[in-house]
Amino acid sequence: MRNILALFIAIGGLWAVEETGKVVSVSEDGLAQVLTPKGETVARRLHEGDRKVGWAGRFVRYEVVVEGAETRARGVVSADPEELRQAAEVTEALRRETVDKGRLVTRMPNELMPNMALWDQDGRLVMKKDFLGHPLALNFIFTSCRSARMCPASSACMKRLGDELAKMSSVGGVRLLTITFDPTTDTPGVLRAYADGYGIDSARHRFLTGDSGQIKDLMRHYGIQTLRDDGTIVHNAALIVISPEGRIAYRSEGPSFDAEDVARRLQALAGTAGTKEK
Numbered sequence: 001m002r003n004i005l006a007l008f009i010a011i012g013g014l015w016a017v018e019e020t021g022k023v024v025s026v027s028e029d030g031l032a033q034v035l036t037p038k039g040e041t042v043a044r045r046l047h048e049g050d051r052k053v054g055w056a057g058r059f060v061r062y063e064v065v066v067e068g069a070e071t072r073a074r075g076v077v078s079a080d081p082e083e084l085r086q087a088a089e090v091t092e093a094l095r096r097e098t099v100d101k102g103r104l105v106t107r108m109p110n111e112l113m114p115n116m117a118l119w120d121q122d123g124r125l126v127m128k129k130d131f132l133g134h135p136l137a138l139n140f141i142f143t144s145c146r147s148a149r150m151c152p153a154s155s156a157c158m159k160r161l162g163d164e165l166a167k168m169s170s171v172g173g174v175r176l177l178t179i180t181f182d183p184t185t186d187t188p189g190v191l192r193a194y195a196d197g198y199g200i201d202s203a204r205h206r207f208l209t210g211d212s213g214q215i216k217d218l219m220r221h222y223g224i225q226t227l228r229d230d231g232t233i234v235h236n237a238a239l240i241v242i243s244p245e246g247r248i249a250y251r252s253e254g255p256s257f258d259a260e261d262v263a264r265r266l267q268a269l270a271g272t273a274g275t276k277e278k
Contacts (some may be wrong), residue, residue: 005171007232017064019044020079023055032073034060050189052196053123061242075187076123090117090127091214095119099219106223113246114221118179118210119193121202134173135269136242137262139162140224142182143194148233154237159198162205173244174266178207181219181226182233183209215261223251243269 021034024041032044044064046055050073061079065072074119078084094115097107107114113136115128137159142193145151151277158176164172180186186194190209219226226235237255241262242248250265253256 001023011231018061019064020059020061020071022059023057026051026056032056032102034073042071044071046073046076047120047189047193049191049196050116051052051194052120052189052192053121053188058123063084076189077187078119078123078125080125084276086125086127087117087211090115091217093212094217094221095213099218105220107248109248109251111248111265113242113248115146115218116208116212116214116218118208121188121195121207123188126206131175131177131242134175134246135171135244135266136175136177137239137266138179138222139237139240140179140181140219140222141234141237142233143186143190143230144182150235150237150255154239155194155198157239157256157259158205159200160259161257163203163261164259165204165266166201166207168263168267169266171270174204174270177208178205179208179215179218180223181215181235183212183215196263240267 017052018096019036019042021036021042024033024035026032026046030046030048032046032055034042034044036042045047045061052154055076059079059081062076065074070225097114107231113128117125117127120126137158139154141151141154146184155178158178164175165174169237185207188209190210192202195202195205195207223238224236224242225230226233236253239250239257240248240263241250249269250262252262
């Protein structure tokens, strides 16, 4: 495990360097005490989203940014060896599966959802098996999207979907899932701040990030295409509903969708159609 890279990079007056270590504690104001592989304890200020992730006790990797007397940790991600091993296994297997499928990659209704191993907005590694047994609706976004009609509209619809589900009884097992296709920027802490900004119920709705190669393959399997243009990401959008058995049950093209209709579909998959809380 690396401690500090020898190469320093000047970025707009800031000096950035990569560092790994175990987060010993995080104070209320976001000052983390990190134990480095050399046995040194260093202080690193966490950004708002990372303060809520719960990195204490975890091995992490981040970029140190020094500005004046302030030393910050930017882009905190897991560096836990076992988590990285599990994620790498899934990434490699999915890559082989994607190559084997050739042009027929996009999964159609009634096909099984692909495997995955990504980190959520609480910094926890989650896998496909963690969602089986529950109806699921998922979409793809990136947090820095500048088009109000794309990712922000999609996130607003997911928020409304969560609110609709909250009105229904016996759908506590229904899960919502958003995967970023800009994992370099959208670390768990960034996703946590983004979800909080929309008032998302994180108990039901998970935001995932991780290996860029794995995410690219997941996008191909779910029929999501991107193109980098003029400093942003141009892309299509869709909402995919998945059955408790892990099979694709419904697909709505475009960033926006009818939250009430999708909630009813999820309710039916949960076996509770027609029941609402009074």
